[in-house]
Amino acid sequence: MRSGPIAAVTLWWGGRSALQATILALVLFGGFLLVSNTLANMERFGITPGFAFLEHPAGFEIGEAPIDYRPQDSYALALLAGLLNTVKVAAVGCLAATVLGVLLGVARLSGNALLSGLVQGYVELIRSTPLLLQLFFWSATFQALPAPRQALNPLPGVFLCNRGIQLPAFADGRAAGWVLAAAVLGTVLALAGTALHRRAGRRGGLPGMTVAAVACGLPVSLLLASGVPLRIEVPELSGFNFSGGTTVSPEFSALLVGLVVNAAAMIAEIVRSGLQAVPAGQWEAARALGLTRGRTMRLVVLPQAMRVIVPLLTSSYLNLTKNSSLAVAIGFPDLVSVINTSANQTGQVLETMAIMMGAYLTVNLAVSAAMNLYNHRLAIRGWR
Amino acid sequence: MTDGVLEATPPANHPLPRWRRLRTSLFGTPLNAAVTLACLVLLAWAVPPLLRWSLLDAVWVGPADRCADAAGACWAFIGEKLRYILFGLYDQDRHWRPAVASAILLALALVSGMPLFWRRATLGLWVCGLAVAVLLLTGEPGGPAVPTESWSGLPVSLLLAAAGLVGAFPLAVLLALARRSRMGGVRTLAILFIEVTRGVPLIAVLYVATLLLPLMLPAGSAIDKLLRAQIAIILFVSAYLAEIIRAGLQAIPAGQHEAAQALGLGYWQAMRLVILPQALRTVIPSIVNLAIGLFQDTTLIIVVGLFDLLNTARTAAKDPAWLGFYDEAFGFVALIYLTVCVAASRYSLWLEHRLQR
Numbered sequence: 001m002r003s004g005p006i007a008a009v010t011l012w013w014g015g016r017s018a019l020q021a022t023i024l025a026l027v028l029f030g031g032f033l034l035v036s037n038t039l040a041n042m043e044r045f046g047i048t049p050g051f052a053f054l055e056h057p058a059g060f061e062i063g064e065a066p067i068d069y070r071p072q073d074s075y076a077l078a079l080l081a082g083l084l085n086t087v088k089v090a091a092v093g094c095l096a097a098t099v100l101g102v103l104l105g106v107a108r109l110s111g112n113a114l115l116s117g118l119v120q121g122y123v124e125l126i127r128s129t130p131l132l133l134q135l136f137f138w139s140a141t142f143q144a145l146p147a148p149r150q151a152l153n154p155l156p157g158v159f160l161c162n163r164g165i166q167l168p169a170f171a172d173g174r175a176a177g178w179v180l181a182a183a184v185l186g187t188v189l190a191l192a193g194t195a196l197h198r199r200a201g202r203r204g205g206l207p208g209m210t211v212a213a214v215a216c217g218l219p220v221s222l223l224l225a226s227g228v229p230l231r232i233e234v235p236e237l238s239g240f241n242f243s244g245g246t247t248v249s250p251e252f253s254a255l256l257v258g259l260v261v262n263a264a265a266m267i268a269e270i271v272r273s274g275l276q277a278v279p280a281g282q283w284e285a286a287r288a289l290g291l292t293r294g295r296t297m298r299l300v301v302l303p304q305a306m307r308v309i310v311p312l313l314t315s316s317y318l319n320l321t322k323n324s325s326l327a328v329a330i331g332f333p334d335l336v337s338v339i340n341t342s343a344n345q346t347g348q349v350l351e352t353m354a355i356m357m358g359a360y361l362t363v364n365l366a367v368s369a370a371m372n373l374y375n376h377r378l379a380i381r382g383w384r
Numbered sequence: 385m386t387d388g389v390l391e392a393t394p395p396a397n398h399p400l401p402r403w404r405r406l407r408t409s410l411f412g413t414p415l416n417a418a419v420t421l422a423c424l425v426l427l428a429w430a431v432p433p434l435l436r437w438s439l440l441d442a443v444w445v446g447p448a449d450r451c452a453d454a455a456g457a458c459w460a461f462i463g464e465k466l467r468y469i470l471f472g473l474y475d476q477d478r479h480w481r482p483a484v485a486s487a488i489l490l491a492l493a494l495v496s497g498m499p500l501f502w503r504r505a506t507l508g509l510w511v512c513g514l515a516v517a518v519l520l521l522t523g524e525p526g527g528p529a530v531p532t533e534s535w536s537g538l539p540v541s542l543l544l545a546a547a548g549l550v551g552a553f554p555l556a557v558l559l560a561l562a563r564r565s566r567m568g569g570v571r572t573l574a575i576l577f578i579e580v581t582r583g584v585p586l587i588a589v590l591y592v593a594t595l596l597l598p599l600m601l602p603a604g605s606a607i608d609k610l611l612r613a614q615i616a617i618i619l620f621v622s623a624y625l626a627e628i629i630r631a632g633l634q635a636i637p638a639g640q641h642e643a644a645q646a647l648g649l650g651y652w653q654a655m656r657l658v659i660l661p662q663a664l665r666t667v668i669p670s671i672v673n674l675a676i677g678l679f680q681d682t683t684l685i686i687v688v689g690l691f692d693l694l695n696t697a698r699t700a701a702k703d704p705a706w707l708g709f710y711d712e713a714f715g716f717v718a719l720i721y722l723t724v725c726v727a728a729s730r731y732s733l734w735l736e737h738r739l740q741r
Contacts, residue, residue: 012568020569027573034600041599112416113409114423128725129718130680133694137718140710322585329687336587349595356591357584364583 038350047347054079060341062333064249075342082338083359089252089334090321090363093259097320098313100260101267108272119268126265132326135258139330142250142257148241157234159242165253166235169246178223186218251332255324263320270316274309275301307378314371318364325360335359438715448706461709462716465700469716472536472696478527482539485517489542497731499738502665510550517543532610536691540610544682544692548617549625549675555618556625561655563630574626581623586684589616594688613685621678628670632663666739672732676725693717 013020042049054076061071065081066088108119126134143162146152151161159166170176193214235245278301286296327334335356343352411417441456444463451458462469471482492513495501501509521539523530535543562574581589593616594609601607607615636659644654664671683694691699697713700706 014566014568016567020567023573024569037602038596038599041603044603110419111409111412112419112423113406114420118423118426124726125722128676128722128729130683130694130721132683132686133714133718133721136694136698136710137714140714318583325585325587326684328587329684336585336591340591343591343595349599353588353592353596356588357580360584360588361580 035350042347042350045347049348049350051351053346053348053351056346058342058345060345062338063331064252064333075346078338078342079335079355082333082335085333086321086324086327086335086359087363089255089259089324089327089332090317093256093263093320093324094317096256096260097263097267097316100264101316102271104264104268105271105275108268109275123265123268126262131258131262131323132329134262135254135326135330138254138258138261139251142254145250148237151237151242157245159235161242162250163241163247164250165248166242167246167248168232168234169244170232175223182218182220182222185222186214186216189218190214249332251327251330254330255327255332259320259323262323263316266316266319267313270309270312271305274305274312277308278304303378310371310375310378314368314375317367317371321363321367322360451706451709457712457715458706458709459712461700461706461712464706465703465713468537468700469693469697469713470538472540472691472699473534474536475530475534478523478530481520481523481527481530482535482537485520486539486542488513488517488520489539489546492546502668507550507553510546514543514547514550532608535610537696538693540685540691541679541682541693544614544617544685545675545679547614548621548678548682549671551614551618552622552625555622556629557660559622559626560629560633563626564633578623578626581620582627586617586620586681587687589620590684590688592616609688610690613688613690617678617682621674624674625671628667628674629663631670632665632667633659635666636663668739669732669736672728672735676728676732679724679728680721693720 039049055074057072058075058078059071060078062069062078062081064085066084067077067081069077069081104119104122108116108123110116142164145160145162148159148161148163151159151166153159157168170179233244235242235247282300282304283296286300291299324334325336328337328340331337339352339356343349346352409416410420437456439456441454443451443454443456443458443460446460448461451460467476467479470486471479474482492510496506496510517539519525521530521532521535521543559574559578562570563578565571565574590613593612597607597612597615640658640662641654644658649657682692685692686695686698694717697717698710701708701710701713
């Protein structure tokens with residue numbers, strides 16, 4: 001057997017060169033026809049092909065932009081705002097759906113017949129109705145909330161009304177960014193410390209308390225050093241609306257709740273099947289060793305179940321990210337909604353559609369690459 | 385604590401009577417009792433208001449002003465709007481056409497659920513049935529033509545799902561075979577198509593079909609909007625179906641390929657007579673699950689302005705004379721989807737057990 005790049009290509013290409021060349025040529029020719037038709041049609045309508053339109057002022061409002069965006073800003077900035085909105089919903093949604101889904105999955109397996117029956121009913125109801133219907137339902141629910149004056153107050157400082165959810169927030173806008181950055185830094189340092197400690201082959205000692213101290217202490221000391229006031233403001237009714245705190249819009253709330261409730265049902269099933277895939281003998285062996293139920297779960301069952309759960313969880317995250325495109329139907333300005341408006345305004349359909357496909361493929365590939373990395377680690381640890 | 389655990393999981397060879405098992409499961413340990421009480425509180429909080437709204441205080445018949453005074457649901461609204469929710473903008477006097485078309489599609493789905501009909505002739509039955517349903521909707525034979533803009537409601541949902549699955553089938557088989565082919569060029573093309581399609585949301589594919597497809601065609605030619613959505617759905621589903629079929633192909637032992645070769649069968653003969661029939665049979669439950677998802681996903685055609693079952697219900701609730709009965713409209717449609725999808729998923733479970741034997 002010869003090796004080298006030429007041999008590798010020959011091996012990849014396989015046989016039947018004439019047939020393959022014909023198929024490739026047909027596909028390329030078809031693609032060429034479609035693109036040349038598009039360009040001809042665009043010329044007919046007087047649209048210049050290319051991405052120059054991205055620098056033109058967009059001229060439309062975006063209801064809630066995570067960055068500073070005004071209608072006189074460029075299309076590029078509008079698209080970025082839409083993309084960030086999509087990423088925001090997807091990130092918060094995945095996190096919340098995982099927490100809720102794991103709780104439900106464990107509840108489904110609890111010995112309590114009433115609890116597991118309730119969870120089963122929930123899962124069945126969610127899985128048997130279209131997601132768009134659920135989103136319409138949540139959208140209608142959030143719009144039917146009382147006016148600010150009669151706002152519901154489920155927790156101190158939290159108000160629900162038809163203008164959205166009012167939450168307490170830092171009085172100074174910069175503080176939130178600092179807290180987030182410091183928390184991320186603290187977590188990364190703590191994880192790195194644990195990994196180094198493991199690498200050194202030591203057991204006991206450092207993790208636990210030390211890690212927690214680093215993860216919490218670092219953000220706090222950084223914040224104190226930054227000099228930004230850390231006062232927290234509680235929303236208060238003034239006139240016809242709330243002031244202070246932060247507002248989550250009804251559209252975002254409806255989208256987030258809908259996506260989380262939907263994905264949590266799928267994740268609950270994944271967690272259940274993962275836990276059930278661990279043989280009962282493992283539970284019995286752990287009990288014979290004198291481990292409590294909690295320790296058995298944490299040390300014996302979960303590590304094995306995770307190997308079943310993680311690949312399926314990845315596809316759940318990808319689904320949630322793709323499903324966030326339904327935002328366009330309930331009026332949240334996500335990527336698809338901004339793209340749609342841009343395409344209709346400029347006529348640059350080919351370019352905008354290419355951007356949309358490219359953005360979703362990039363986000364999906366990133367999520368799946370990160371999860372595969374994690375999955376790989378799990379699998380290797382299992383084999384050792 | 386340990387005693388509680390042991391008590392909670394009695395040995396399987398001494399089954400306790402049902403009520404004692406239930407009592408242990410609900411109140412066996414203090415934790416279980418607390419969980420049961422919490423669940424009961426939740427139910428007591430949620431169920432009575434729901435029952436009062438949907439049944440006790442509901443208005444079942446009568447005009448709109450009777451509903452305005454009632455505290456409960458207005459099911460009279462559903463009665464009044466039933467034909468609109470089911471058939472939408474279709475000409476009032478000829479509602480029998482969408483009704484018969486829907487019945488044909490539902491009957492086809494029921495018939496193909498029986499293992500007796502898992503044969504090649506059923507595919508022909510589907511093609512004929514779909515053709516008849518489409519003809520009925522267009523107004524043929526003997527009737528003025530009905531433009532696809534006024535096709536709406538249940539038949540559109542059923543048609544898009546059924547034609548989506550049947551249309552995607554040949555493409556999906558080719559894609560699955562190409563993805564497992566030893567020819568690198570063809571394999572790469574198949575992988576590219578499948579991964580790109582699975583990586584973007586259905587809404588993106590629908591937008592591409594409705595906005596970009598007209599631009600891609602030579603000047604002067606046009607494709608109907610519903611047909612464009614149908615093409616988008618077929619392409620989208622074919623990528624997912626191809627992966628299911630690939631899983632089925634992987635489950636066929638290599639010996640089957642070798643035996644087919646030893647009998648002197650060529651590649652296509654072996655596939656058609658030996659490999660594919662076995663591969664497809666093993667993945668029927670997965671295909672049923674895909675069909676359930678597809679039936680639900682057809683609701684997304686709302687975003688390109690087409691009227692499926694969900695959209696007709698939403699539009700019905702916008703009628704100024706019966707304003708704002710969204711809960712009733714969505715509840716009714718949810719009930720339809722729930723019935724169809726729960727039945728289908730039960731069927732899928734039954735099938736899995738049957739095929740495992």
